Amino acid sequence: MKVAPALSLDQMQVLLTVVDTGSFAAAGRKLGRATSAISYAIDTLENQLGLDLFDRETRRRPTLSQAGQAVVIEARAVVQGADMLRARVKALVEGLEAEVTIAVDQIMPQYRLAETLGAFHQEFPAVPLRIRMEALGGVERLVRSGETQIGIGGALHMNTEGLTVTQIDGVRIIPVAGADHPLAREGFNTAARDHLQIVVADSVEADQRACVIISSATWRVSDLTSAHALLVAGTGWGVMPEPMVREDIAAGRLVHLDVPDFREGHYPLQIAHKVNTPPGPAGHWLIERLTGDFGQEATIS
Template sequence: MRSPAVPSVDQLRVLLTVAEAGSFTAAAKRLGRATSAISYAIDTLEAQLGISLFDRGTTRKPKLTQQGKAVVSEARAVALSIETLRARVRGFLQELEPEVSLAVDSMLPNDRLTTLLREFHAQFPTVPVRLLVQTLGDVERVVRNGDADIGVGSLMHMDMTGFRRIDLEGIRLVPVAAPSHPLANASETDPPQARDFVQLVLSEQPAGEGRDFGVVSLNTWRISDQAVRHKLLLAGLGWCGMPEPTVRADIETGKLVRLKLPEWRGGEYPMMAIHKIDTPPGPAGRWLIERLVTLTDEAEPSARQIAKPQASKARGPSLHPSAKRAKRRRVRSPRLARA
């Protein structure tokens, strides 16, 4: 038995068009060819494969045989692979990166990150992303050693030597605990001290190594995974400062309580994007950074209102959302400043 010949890309295109259009005449119109040319292309393909793809005898319109249906299914997969290949090559011709690798601080709210990547995929569907979620200073490490092209983290945990930075809007931190925690049920006349209770500290290093920020408790649990810290917090095993967007739903549903602590009232976790000076990102990476700058301005309106309750009153008439975005882009266009 002879092996079937390999179909050409054009033959597969004709086959799929006939299958989708339902007739040779309709396929000919779609492809701008004569009906006889379509019929000849299918006859040739059937001869090369050694099987009948269409039943032409029992119906007026050609109907796919069982074997024909199987071939069409495989042809669709091949056609998709070819289109993907062509799109990747077009990207290379446009000098798009073959991959964008991104290291992000685990403090970055998930909603902001997913929105960013969803829009990136819509803009650059052929550029794969490699995402590394890191703890604090590990963002700098993976960018410096070349495991990531772009880093998103805090200046507090980075040595900026050899990097360019793009300042981003910070993340508002709020002190929280489970409703069952003593700090959540504190008396206003005789409030307990936060330093007397376990503070869940996000850290990639043991106590005594590196710098601590916002640590007031004498008893700390050091956790390298933000998701685990969140679960321990919900379980009532301590208190800590968390990104407001991350715990917003928990506070609204009563799973967590925002604390009023004289020792720790919260604050802002400053954020920036970085890349090596000698290896700047390509078009896709630059788009990602530019979108990240504008996205942070839009991501947490309620957090900004909490932080600056009088700011909106001093701004004058409100603007349409598109006008606000345009204004922000003019004011906060990303500058690749040397640290």
């Protein structure tokens, strides 16, 4: 079996430019080359591959053959990969991190976080970002273990010793239940402790420090999504971040409960990293942007 000799990035770039501009002449103008040079490059590429990339029966404009369509898909992936590699190398030469890793408490409003991370991508397109969603004490564990460089978690579930911590705005938490739940029908809910409570609990911590527990009967889940689904289905009642259930309450799927045993308030959040391993330029930028987007109260080390 004959194997095509090694192809160059330039050949693939010429092919893609012809396809994207619609003609050999337009490709030549874009690349600053003569039309004959573009035609020669395509002929050479076809000879190397042993394939006709364009349908020669059409004269008005280059039309890809079936084989050409397949080659273009692969060529585009290779060229994009090469561009990404160049950008990554440039970022490393400039002192940027090879990757930024963050652990985020699930209670953080996702739509607001997404806006901040979108700005990060615009500022550092060559720096990959890895995000771990955690509950309660899981954020601190990932930061201390070094699995993530930055943590965004609850102040109530984070020991600040050895960490540099920036306090940011908290999230309002409220008790809710499905519209058909008995507590939702009773009006003034004096017996919440007598009904099943859905509790978001840390996958490792098992003590009551990790969550708000009022009822003697509880189901523990490790993520807010599962808790939300159970509550909407009418199984138990629970405490949820208000932004996550706002639309459900407006639509009548959930009801904001009045639970005398539960004191509503804000779940305080903070950004943390280890004192002895501060983030690099991209990570530092992200912390500064998060602080600006979510408000700053104080910084301690």
